[in-house]
Amino acid sequence: MTEKKMKRVISDEIDNIPVRRESARKYIGASGIGSECDAEIAFGLRGFPNNSISPSLNRIFQEGHRKEPQIIKTIRDAGFHVNDKNNFGRQHRFSIFNDHIVGNADGLIEINGKPYILEIKTMNDNSFKSFVRLGLEYSHKKYYAQVQMLMNLSGMDNAILVAQNKNNQEFHDEIIERDEHFIIHMMMRIDRILRNDVTKRSVDESDYICRSCFKADVCWQGVLPETECATCMHSEANDEVKWYCNKHDKEAIDVCEDYEVYHPKSRVLG
Ligand code: SF4
Numbered sequence: 250m251t252e253k254k255m256k257r258v259i260s261d262e263i264d265n266i267p268v269r270r271e272s273a274r275k276y277i278g279a280s281g282i283g284s285e286c287d288a289e290i291a292f293g294l295r296g297f298p299n300n301s302i303s304p305s306l307n308r309i310f311q312e313g314h315r316k317e318p319q320i321i322k323t324i325r326d327a328g329f330h331v332n333d334k335n336n337f338g339r340q341h342r343f344s345i346f347n348d349h350i351v352g353n354a355d356g357l358i359e360i361n362g363k364p365y366i367l368e369i370k371t372m373n374d375n376s377f378k379s380f381v382r383l384g385l386e387y388s389h390k391k392y393y394a395q396v397q398m399l400m401n402l403s404g405m406d407n408a409i410l411v412a413q414n415k416n417n418q419e420f421h422d423e424i425i426e427r428d429e430h431f432i433i434h435m436m437m438r439i440d441r442i443l444r445n446d447v448t449k450r451s452v453d454e455s456d457y458i459c460r461s462c463f464k465a466d467v468c469w470q471g472v473l474p475e476t477e478c479a480t481c482m483h484s485e486a487n488d489e490v491k492w493y494c495n496k497h498d499k500e501a502i503d504v505c506e507d508y509e510v511y512h513p514k515s516r517v518l519g
Pocket residue numbers: 286287288289290292449450451456458459460462463464465468469
């Protein structure tokens with residue numbers, strides 16, 4: 250074995266550790282609502298599987314999850330009261346429309362006697378600097394949409410996003426006020442998606458958004474979801490019966506012979 254090869258003995262084996270694939274969520278999550286593509290949100294609502302991810306990207310996600318409790322501890326050490334668990338010892342979860350729209354908050358925090366949604370992010374140096382320079386709404390539209398959705402679901406008027414720079418451990422935070430105009434637009438968009446009025450943002454997979462989309466494999470490569478009413482073309486999210494079958498005018502529970510895999514409308518140029 251050459252020295253060069255020996256240098257990669259351990260790292261190759263580390264990359265061979267199987268990536269535990271989390272089962273795809275089956276709802277519109279606050280963290281995804283800022284997507285630039287309605288189809289990505291619709292695939293998420295119906296529980297279509299995510300692309301498989303590389304071992305290194307998986308480690309980046311794991312590291313982000315590991316960091317959260319440490320950052321909460323640091324905020325507490327700085328003298329703030331953070332409530333990161335509900336009465337059942339779980340993450341604060343808010344939902345509407347029969348759990349089709351869900352937001353999980355990293356915590357609730359009290360500042361000068363006022364409650365805020367607390368959202369925590371770790372960012373690389375460029376991303377962090379852009380947050381500091383431009384503010385959340387202009388630097389990180391997805392995070393801005395996420396905190397607005399959390400405020401909408403929880404009925405709270407204020408949120409604070411605390412970010413830590415992964416390169417030098419520096420902190421920055423910003424208070425975000427409830428933006429009613431933004432929320433109305435967001436909810437109108439969700440309403441369209443729930444009614445299956447959904448078009449792909451791109452005409453093909455070369456679009457830069459598609460290249461980083463977690464649903465690209467189901468969107469362009471024909472990867473199939475589980476066969477169930479939620480992934481059927483004829484079903485629609487419903488506030489009372491979860492999924493409603495528009496073909497048979499009844500609650501959609503059991504897959505039937507008319508199953509057709511869901512697909513959003515293709516984008517037509519011109
Ligand atoms: S791959 Fe592209 S078109 Fe398909 S869901 Fe993702 S962003 Fe939308």
